[in-house]
Amino acid sequence: MAAAQDHLSKTTSSLKKRVHELSILNDISKVVSSVLNLERLLDVYIELVRSKIGIRNCCILLVDVETDELVVCASNGEDGKDLVGERTRMGLGIEGWVAENRIPVLVDDLARDSRFKDKGSAKYDAGTFICAPLVAKGELLGVIDLNRKSSGDKFSEGDLKLLITMTSQVSVAIDNARLYRLLQENSFRTVQALATTLEAKDRYTHGHSARVTDYSVRTAQRMKLPAEEVEKLRYAAQLHDVGKIGVDEAILRKPTDLTTEEWDAMQQHPVIGERIITPLDFLSETRPIIRHHHERWDGKGYPDGLRGEHISRLAQIMAVADAYDAMTSERPYRHARSHEDALREIKRCTGTQFAPDVTKEFVAAMREAQPALG
Ligand SMILES: [Fe+2]
Structure with a gap:
């Protein structure tokens, strides 16, 4: 009887967790599919991720194809650091490693982890991290990096899985926002060309x-x-x-x-x-x-x-x-x-x-x- 009750309570708690995760995904999906402005999309997204999952720091880095670097395009954290514009080389630090290998990682303790050759390039001082690549249509767009849970707990495999699911949603949204921007620029240039041809x-x-x-x-x-x-x-x-x-x-x-x-x-x-x-x-x-x-x-x-x-x-x-x-x-x-x-x-x-x-x-x-x- 006790064993059955124990099993029931475990199942209930895991179901509650799953429902919570689904509601996060649902909220994120609603937001990201409705925002076409890239900067706003990234800001809204990381704020949602931070508040819903309970993260102290979160940032998104996108690939600069001209320099082959990662650039922080949105950052949000209790540390209050404004990291936007900071650059990281491919292969360096956690973000560089994740971008180069296109593999999500869970880091329990950065100081003891031997995978990352330049730990100083990590965006935050210490603690636990989960970091995942952002990929759309087979192309690497960037990475998302989450650092330290507000609860003080370490990240779990479950957190990493949730992050991976969330990144697939936002990657499509980032790709759409970029295409939309390209379309806007092209349309603007076409009209501008009409005006300048007339002047010329x-x-x-x-x-x-x-x-x-x-x-x-x-x-x-x-x-x-x-x-x-x-x-x-x-x-x-x-x-x-x-x-x-x-x-x-x-x-x-x-x-x-x-x-x-x-x-x-x-x-x-x-x-x-x-x-x-x-x-x-x-x-x-x-x-x-x-x-x-x-x-x-x-x-x-x-x-x-x-x-x-x-x-x-x-x-x-x-x-x-x-x-x-x-x-x-x-x-x-x-x-x-x-x-x-x-x-x-x-x-x-x-x-x-x-x-x-x-x-x-x-x-x-x-x-x-x-x-x-x-
Ligand atoms: Fe005029």
Whole structure:
């Protein structure tokens, strides 16, 4: 009877453990399959692993194919060490060994383990580790390294098995996130190529988007806008005039004044530009910037006649940068204005064409940059 009860309680405890493991896998699966941004995916994943399994330190290293090194791309630990960016050579330390051999390991005591030739390269000082390779479609992506359980216990074979199952889920997610990023970059380059091809056909606008991007980013950085906003602006500025593809070339290059109909057609380019990038989901937040780069602070701009703060801050910045580059570039019908003359004109149009606080920062950013701009 006692033996039967003992057996029952062991079975119950092992079943409970299995249910717990399955719930961890389920939670991780839900998260990793829904995140396509690589950095965010890694951060969310290691936080889940750390909290669910009860780990003091956890980090993910990915292979840098150019240098054949492992780079820490996400780290999370009670030690509070920020290890992101640290590099390890293949074959060195626990992570290097696991990457080179593609074999998961459980290390009870690093100091006594003879498998690892350079123990100093291990990411943490001491204790027990489990480390597993991340492999997708037969390709090594990197390794995940878990160090010390919060409970103080050593890692078990069961922990290692759970980690191996979890790595197969996250490896597929990392691979997807990388492919998605590649797809985004390719799509962006395609649209950018359209815009630059259009510019290159006309010596007067050659390099315009690159300069507008440079001026816009300098201004946004001076205004201390968050890095993600600056990135959005960088994308938008490179593509801001892509809609000119949809405007008749004879109108684009006409050296004399445009007729009313021609001017109406010209004013469609921000709308066409927005339409061109609409299928690209990752550029969704740049759409209003492109659409509104010709709006004016006093509401007399186009295509929507937006006024003041109804125009997004990023579109306000790009409007000034765009106008400055137009003034300082040669045109078939007039010479380029000097840097100082253009800045004077920008200041003169403050509060009518341009947002007052933006022009102030733009002028300061351009003065700062002038030696570099030449
Ligand atoms: Fe434009």
